[in-house]
Amino acid sequence: MVVNYDQVMKLALERGFYFPSCEIYPDAPAGFWEYGPTGVNMKNKFVELWRRELVRRDGMMEIDGSQIMSRSVFVASGHIGNFTDPIVKCTKCGSTFRADRYILEKTNENVPERMADNEINGLIEKHNLRCPNCKGEFGSVSRFNMMFRVGIGPAAEEAYLRPETCQAIFVDFARIFKTMRGRLPLGVAQVGKSFRNEIAPRQSLLRLREFYQAEIEVFCNPNRLDEMSKFDEVKNTILRISSQDGGSITETTAHEAISKGLIPNKLVAYYLALLTLFYAKTGVDVKRSRFRKLSDEEKAFYASVAFDFEVETSIGWLELVACNYRSDYDLKGHGITSKQNLEVFDPTDQKKVLPHVFELSMGIDRSIYTILEHCYYEDEKHDDRVVLRLKPYLAPILVGILPLMTKDGLGQKARKIHSDLKFEYDTFYDESGSIGRRYRRLEEVGAPFAVTIDPETMQDDTVTVRHRDTMLQERVKATELRQYIQDALAAARN
RNA sequence: GCGACGGUCGUCCAGUUUGGUCUAGGACAUCAGAUUGCCAAUCUGGUAACCCGGGUUCAAAUCCCGGCCGUCGCACCA
Structure with a gap:
């Protein structure tokens, strides 16, 4: 796959x-x-x-x-000087090129980083460089800076959005x-x-x-x-x-x-x-x-x-x-x-x-x-179900809580279990559609566990925990569910 | 930024060639109800789209122009 x-x-x-x-x-x-x-x-x-x-x-x-951050930060960091590339634009077709690279490629003449714009213009003129796409003439060199400039206060003081977090x-x-x-x-x-x-x-x-x-x-x-x-x-x-x-x-x-x-x-x-x-x-x-x-x-x-x-x-x-x-x-x-x-x-x-x-x-x-x-997986053995095999501690939903059906108090019981868990874990309660469909939906967002409340729950207060990757289920006492999830999460981490 | 190609429900696609029954269709997804009760079940019903602006025309999803976005190539990428 x-x-x-x-x-x-x-x-x-x-x-x-x-x-x-x-x-x-x-x-x-x-x-x-x-x-x-x-x-x-x-x-x-x-x-x-x-x-x-x-x-x-x-x-x-x-x-x-x-x-x-202030202009000075980026003067010191070199971004004002080095983050600007000299570019030339074709006056005819509008194609733009890095001036220094283009000159080096065409003439083998090295353009130092600090070379002034008019010197670069001189080189283009000297070698009669033209647009490779349409043979049009280049306009004069301008500078493209990758930083976003912002103006602070009414006087629009020069400052920049940081191009990397580390300057702070x-x-x-x-x-x-x-x-x-x-x-x-x-x-x-x-x-x-x-x-x-x-x-x-x-x-x-x-x-x-x-x-x-x-x-x-x-x-x-x-x-x-x-x-x-x-x-x-x-x-x-x-x-x-x-x-x-x-x-x-x-x-x-x-x-x-x-x-x-x-x-x-x-x-x-x-x-x-x-x-x-x-x-x-x-x-x-x-x-x-x-x-x-x-x-x-x-x-x-x-x-x-x-x-x-x-x-x-x-x-x-x-x-x-x-x-x-x-x-x-x-x-x-x-x-x-x-x-x-x-x-x-x-x-x-x-x-x-x-x-x-x-x-x-x-x-x-x-x-x-x-x-x-890397976690995306299509399970060919099971109708090409799409499973996002995320690590439990990265999954947007850790536990799905699903009553097998809503009647006979199962829905109520499931909602109770949901509210017991939802403050500590990322849970999702779902009672709509068939149980299989609900499992598949959870798999697609990478939920590693699905807890199912079935008629047996009403008898002995146990629920099933279904594992996303293996599709295997095991019965767990409802009262021990929280501990079970905590242990499973800890086991995944280490 | 340049060039080529493209843009229709949430997703994928039909419709554009040749403007007109397109009041825009389907599948999947989704929602509601019924039925079932452990792996995308079935039935019924619903929600939901022509990228934006302008032009041509009696009539534009369809043709033309401009813009925006996307894919690819060039270039760029601390």
Whole structure:
């Protein structure tokens, strides 16, 4: 069975996982999607799992920063300078091109990032470059910045929607470190929205203009990247590391990856291992994942070493997490621009150090899509029933509560059981249609358990618990149902 | 952003070629009632759509123009 993007998309739309933003209006812009009731529930649980497996496990600190930030932040971060691409537009057909790339391709002449627009115009003129589509003349170079600019207050002070959540962490670092009595290495985490004015947003949750990130910035002493006692906890975790072109994948323990030189140090290996363990718990098939080391051309402007955590899906390899060693790029930039000293004291060295940063920048929306696709299952043995085999702790509905019929007090009894459980768990009560149909509906939204109230319940106060994947049922005392669910959930987690 | 193709109930599709019984049809899904009572059962009834704006015409889902959205390709993608 091959699951494809369209099947996942259809399920997502039909079952309220996500859908286009502003869809009742004809001018709804592309690149904006909303999470519906099932989707937001699953997303919340995904974030909670992330907290559990990464933030709490590692003793990180979580913050929630502003989405709109001042111009200075992005001058310091380099986004004002580097996030702008020089573009040229054909005056005849309107096609636009990256000026620097086009010149390099046609003339082999390198255009440095900082080259002024009029110099680039000069190059186009010198080589008499024309539009490849229609041979039309190019207009003069302009700049495209991927950041959304906003105006604050009546004077419309220049500011920007953050293009990545992490700048808040860098800007707040000094205060967090001081007030929370931080010690290196220190992980600071944040979940929130970022905004990028993508030229061509596509494929629903996979390339959005407004999207969720879960970011972790680990501040560390660059001289102590191999001094990590907690590395031993994960040293035998299997990492799948691929070559730059993604061709061959090496499976090796975190420990061996370092000795083979695939990963530069223990700190990086430790977090790549945590990330692998986390994704295994999301239900993503980690056997279809890889850490791909990026070439210099592919890396972001701030990264010195970068691994992308990528997962194989029906539409190809998809980048879910960017793991960037940002060195002191950010704190140095903010230190200079703000004129603040962002060094911290490292008691081991008895001296001040400007921390380096290793980052795990996770795309939540893409992860949600991947989980849906990897958990989507058509059961050929049972009429091709569609089962979303979500982990119980990610399922939008944990327990469906279904009276076999409503008469003879079964409906009443079932509603009673429902109200006993609904405060603690995500439950769904359903008495309409045949029992089989109701089971199938629950399977499609990934509910792992269905509790059925039948005539026997009225005799001995037992109910059946039906398991989504196996379709097997077992009888449980109604009074022990809550405990049963709690145990099942705990068993799934560990 | 450019180019090609496309856009009809929640979903999938018929209808567009050749404008007119289209007052837009079906299947699945959904809702109500009946019947049944453990795996998408049956019967009856209902809800529900021509992407938006303009034009041509006696008449537009159908033709023309513009916009928006989608798929693919190019380009782009911290």
